[in-house]
Amino acid sequence: MSTVKPTVDEYLADVSNVRRGRLATIVLYHMTDHAALEGYEGRDRQEMQARVDRLRQELVSACPDFALVHDIADASKHAVLSVPKKSPRQISTSGQIQRIAGAYMGAAYVTAPYNTGSAVTVTFDSGHTRPLSGIVRQVLMMWEAKLFPVGPTRP
Numbered sequence: 001m002s003t004v005k006p007t008v009d010e011y012l013a014d015v016s017n018v019r020r021g022r023l024a025t026i027v028l029y030h031m032t033d034h035a036a037l038e039g040y041e042g043r044d045r046q047e048m049q050a051r052v053d054r055l056r057q058e059l060v061s062a063c064p065d066f067a068l069v070h071d072i073a074d075a076s077k078h079a080v081l082s083v084p085k086k087s088p089r090q091i092s093t094s095g096q097i098q099r100i101a102g103a104y105m106g107a108a109y110v111t112a113p114y115n116t117g118s119a120v121t122v123t124f125d126s127g128h129t130r131p132l133s134g135i136v137r138q139v140l141m142m143w144e145a146k147l148f149p150v151g152p153t154r155p
Contacts, residue, residue: 004031008140015133018099021120022076025132028139029066029073032056035147063142065135072097072122072132089125096123097132 004027011020036055037048059066068090075094091097101118120132 003027004140004143008136011136012133015120015131016099016118018097018120021132021136022072022097024136025069025072025139026076028136028143029069031143032059059142059146062146063138065138066142068122068135069139072135091122092125096125097121098123 007020007027008024011017011024014020032055033052036052040048040051042048056066056070071089071091075091075097097120099118100121121129122132122135123129
């Protein structure tokens with residue numbers, strides 16, 4: 001989390017910055033490898049991949065936005081995404097992650113810092129649009145809950 005949290009915080013302080021938004025999704029997604037392999041001392045690549053895959057499935061079940069972060073991170077790297085065998089994509093190209101100017105009733109206006117009027121949005125293949133900042137916040141909260149669980153308080 002020592003890289004993830006500052007990277008996400010930098011983006012959330014400047015939600016109109018596409019580069020920071022992409023970097024935030026990349027570190028949130030790749031945190032999976034670190035978490036899945038923490039404490040694992042084996043060298044079996046198949047077992048390592050199986051551990052990562054199991055954790056990814058668990059994370060998508062806990063936070064559906066994690067699947068979207070996966071797509072955004074992949075699109076940021078590959079530009080155009082192929083159709084995966086395991087699960088459907090929600091976006092197809094890196095161009096679906098973009099900065100848009102805000103409008104009084106638009107989603108970007110609501111999530112952008114006061115007086116900036118723009119934010120990074122994600123446009124799904126379905127045409128639906130969401131602010132990237134909300135997606136990033138949800139996935140960060142999921143990671144924090146998983147890595148730093150709060151147990152019952154004791155008197």
